[in-house]
Amino acid sequence: MSDPALDTLRRIFGHDAFRGRQQEIVTRVVDGGDALVLMPTGGGKSLCYQLPALLRDGCGVVVSPLIALMQDQVDALRQLGVRAAFLNSSLDGAEAAQVERRFAAGELDLLYVAPERLLTPRFLGLLERARIALFAIDEAHCVSQWGHDFRPEYRQLTLLHERWPEVPRIALTATADAPTRREIVERLALQDAQQFVSSFDRPNIRYSAVARDDGRRQLFDFLDGHRGESGIVYCLSRRKVDATAELLAGQGYPALAYHAGLDAVTRAARQRQFLREDGVVMVATIAFGMGIDKPDVRFVAHLDLPKSLEGYYQETGRAGRDGDPAEAWLAYGMGDAVLLRRMIEEGDASDERKRLEHGKLDALIGYVESTGCRRQTLLAYFGEAHAGACGNCDNCLHPPRTWDATEAARKALSCVYRTGQRFGAAHLVDVLRGADTAKVRQFGHESVSTYGIGSDLDARQWRGVFRQLLAAGLLEADLESHGALRLTAEATPLLRGERSLHLRMEAPKAERRRSRGSGETRATPAPLDLPEDAATRFTALRAWRAEVARAQNLPAYVIFHDATLRAIALAQPHDLDALAGIGGVGAAKLERYGHEVIATLAAA
The missing domain is CATH 3.40.50.300 (P-loop containing nucleotide triphosphate hydrolases)
Structure with a gap:
């Protein structure tokens, strides 16, 4: 018995299998359940709402915070033969009206809209007249006031559930620590949503x-x-x-x-x-x-x-x-x-x-x-x-060396104290190294007991000591005194000799590896792990793709990703049937570009 989700994945997107928990998420949303998806960038989040929108009756409405992202997604979907559109300020009145008509008439599979527009009475009225497959809330971390991309309009998106409780919602983000996750659930009323938390690891x-x-x-x-x-x-x-x-x-x-x-x-x-x-x-x-x-x-x-x-x-x-x-x-x-x-x-x-x-x-x-x-x-x-x-x-790859910096740290902390806790690291390094500067003479610091006691370390090493003492909480910067360093309570045990301290050893200053602009630096990226003949085909395919993308005023990756071109270059298919078996080549792209790809391979 065929699986409609897998069949659609193959036919539209050109993939033979789901990645990670994609299939669970798709099944949940297709069956009408809410979902909160935390998946790293590049993990395939978009498919988790795009595929259910194609499998459910009606149009999937995607709340997206950025115009560029909407345009990018819509361009890619249209290449796949999906009826997608966006509504944002880049459209003039006539273009927006045409999108609205298509949406109301059921002629769209996916519609991308900014939260500000979605919340207008005009668009809410439009939603009342349309058949909605699902609501996808992308970049859901924007709802959190503790997050780094807070968008206050996201807080009002609970009205989607209040006015259309029968429509499933899927909230997605690549970045959310535990407090942010809790706030997403609370602010979007997703208490009944199933949470799908993938690994945050990006091993590549x-x-x-x-x-x-x-x-x-x-x-x-x-x-x-x-x-x-x-x-x-x-x-x-x-x-x-x-x-x-x-x-x-x-x-x-x-x-x-x-x-x-x-x-x-x-x-x-x-x-x-x-x-x-x-x-x-x-x-x-x-x-x-x-x-x-x-x-x-x-x-x-x-x-x-x-x-x-x-x-x-x-x-x-x-x-x-x-x-x-x-x-x-x-x-x-x-x-x-x-x-x-x-x-x-x-x-x-x-x-x-x-x-x-x-x-x-x-x-x-x-x-x-x-x-x-x-x-x-x-x-x-x-x-x-x-x-x-x-x-x-x-x-x-290169484990850092550490050293017993107890004595050096005591010298640094003592210098901070002896100079009145009023100066930044640059001046303190000069004092420790016994430098004869106008500032040292101005404040009489050639007379303090820590003057010149640090000549065994160079200035770079001392800067590393101060930086790491600050990071370790033994020093703090006085923000009202232009970043002057002062001792914290954590410094006392070290100064009393009650604890020791190991610090990262500062790496030696690197030599220039090569002269800039020399012939040693490559002008174009090398194909990854391809035999020479396949690399030649890959380069030819990229050149063909660039021409096609330019002609359509699209990003090249919307035509085919590099990974797909590499797979084609390796497989060297001789006909459309063989090309159709390569991941990333769906039915629409096969029909649109198949003959050109085969011709490009033959000529390479």
Whole structure:
């Protein structure tokens, strides 16, 4: 006996089997039950509502927070032969009216709409006249005031259940710690929903974090291994975004800047370019990212600390959605934590919210300073156990060395105390190393007992000591005194000799691996693990896909993902029947592109 869900999966999406818990979720929603789905980016969340919408009577209404995401999803669905549309501010009045007519007439399988539009009396009236298959609430973490993407309109979405109690709802997110999950359930009245929590692990992403000593050089060292690949570089400030994009462009990278200070037209154009062209590097604040559906982002780099581990997971999750190897690289400094703490304290949030934000920042600092498996630390934050030794993070691949820093830490803490707890790390390092600077002379610090007692360590090593003492809670930054360091109660046992302290050994300053722009850096990404003849076919297929995508003004991955092209290149099908058996080639794409694919293979 055939399975309608599996038959539709094969016919429309071109896949022979479900992934993870997709089949359970689809069955739950098709049968009319509510569901809360927590699944990592790239895990196949969209299919969990798209497939039930095709199997149930009526149109699936998808609440989505971003215009770009709606357009991307609709473009991809139309390529599959699915009747999909969106309603948002990018449509003019006539276009919107046509979508509304098709929706009311039952001519759509899926309709994407922003929460602000859904809540208007006009759209609610439209829902009354239509047959609704399901409500999908995408990016459901936006409902949480404790989350990093809070959207107040999401809180009003309970009216969907109140007015259409017989219509199943599915809420989906890739990022939600336990408090956020509880709030999603409460705010969306999903107490009766079955929860499907997949592993948060993204084993294809390599995590690494480095202490920033020369951010520009370190970024170039990292990017040298990713020339020709698409990626995102996150910065905390708009000014740093603009400067970094200009710097990268000057070194031959196709870099674009993106932040909220740019007008909406420019932002939309740059996002479209990133999505539709290969090899673009987007330098951005966190204004860019949620809903980015580009599967072949090969790296995400952070030049500053993100605001929380939750935000970091969400941002790094934009890499490697296709399951191929990707990198998440983070450069951080002591000043990052000081700045973020100041931003928390100077905000107008309640004391409860500030305590929560400080806790989130503490967890993030613990992650970057960890000497253990980063994947284990990251997953533990989301309540998921991991055995460690993942083999795909910097600490597992190159275990950091530690040293007995007890004596050095005492010197550092004593120097903080002897200079009056009024100065930042840079000046304290000068005092410890016996530097003859104007500031040292101005405050008479050449006369304090800690002057010159730290000449056995260089300035970089001392900065590492202060950074790690701050992370360990033995020091804190006085936010009202421009980040001056002062002792905490945790420092007392160490100063009294009642405890010892081991710290991460600062890695030596790296040599330049290669000169930028030299012939050693590849201009285009190499096909992954393909024999030479298959690699030739893969390259030909990508070139054909690029032409097709350009002609239709679509992102290339909407035509076929790289993974599908690799499978085609390996299998080398000689006819349509053989091509139909390859994952990712559904009936609509076979009919539309099959003959061209076969011809491209024959000519390669």
